[in-house]
Amino acid sequence: MSAIISDAEPSVFTRHPLSLKLNGQARELQVLPWTTLLDLLREQLDLVGTKKGCDHGQCGACTVLLNGKRVNACLTLAVMCDGAELTTIEGLAEGDELHPMQQAFIKNDAFQCGYCTPGQICSAVGLANEGRAQTTEQIKELMSGNLCRCGAYSNIRDAIEEALPACQARAAQGGGQ
């Protein structure tokens, strides 16, 4: 049994410890069990780059990289991420140097309003980490979890196609982001 459940009669309002490596930085936090990873980021840590769209896992605006894999932060309980490595859109650039996927989105004008963009970029980096998209069709299929209501899809696809080789090279070198 873990320490958590050996506590006698814990209240539901007991905060649980949460250790995260968040955008490269170790963080020791306390969270209520029902706090989603998305709400933790936006409401408690002021990392508002990750967006709340539908809050039901249907739009992909909240996509972040959990241990290098893209997930919907809105359907993830923060308490379940103890010990994880988490990268949000704020953690992709290295200093002033943008991530190749971020640069490709700018170069290809891959957004209009920009609300879905952090999720699109994190998802595309996750796509590169997976190494399963070789063709344009596969990119389209494997980006279907990210909606863009402005309809910038063709430019998003172009940006990803352009940045994929550089991102996959980074992933192969163990960068993972």
Place this chain on the structure above:
Amino acid sequence: MNPFQYSKPDSVDNAVHLAGSATRFIAGGTNLLDLMKENLTRPEHLIDITGLPLREVTETASGGVMIGALVSNADLAWHPLIEQRYPLLSQAILAGASPQLRNMASTGGNLLQRTRCYYFYDANVPCNKREPGSGCPAKDGLNRIHAILGASAQCVATHPSDMCVALAALQAVVHVQGRNGQRTIEFADFHRLPGDTPERDNQLADDELITAIELPAAGFAEHSNYLKIRDRASYAFALVSVAAALEITDGVIGQARLALGGVAHKPWRDTEVENSLIGKTPNAETFAAAADALLQHAQPLEHNAFKVTLARRAIIRALSDAAQGGQA
């Protein structure tokens, strides 16, 4: 979401001892948290099972494969053993959800998805599945996505999973553990038809945890196909889906499996129809006869009669593509 207690046990024994009618196990959480946000499920206690040692994919002594319940949908679909020996399963998993959700969702949890019936998902209207005895607005309402086979007067909901349709066709076995020990459940018996108790989706008791899914040796890798028909090109639930698997020797069907998604409260199989294919030549005529036999008892609702025609065509196409040895 309602407030709940949270525990993270480190063994299956401890997990099932914590379990009861007011608890829920959580792994990927992709469906459960959504249901909790909609106030459709209000557990008092979530038991986080992600610390349990259920993440292996291993070959069994009988030539099959054992899949730990916590293996993610993405890892399973792209596992070399599954891609090579059970391409039907890989194809079905990749036809479902989004890449993000497939990274999160577990193998065991996929079996426990609730229906996406609009009325089940709307806490403001009656639903026999949510509140037994309250009524079924879907039966005479907007029922375009609902069942055409095996429904009851109490419930016309469909099972949403793609993975389960392939697991049904492959005759997987579900391994579960409860406080009284372990047992196995044949996939065909795992999910239920609604009957008079639509609130129960499957045969699991409150304290039982899925620990593994076992695939038998026969993977039908040479002749299988998963065909999914939906309202948009990707990331949508099936209107109709078909898992087709054939064993063909010297131009004759030796074994046939056929399971349908999107048409019933569980993945739909008709072993009589499957058996009728044995010994036949795999051609359009044979497959059309099988489709007609499978659908002869279909009972469409006001808005989903199209599903009968769609299912007929999908069955013929899926079987034809499977016979030609390909994933279309």
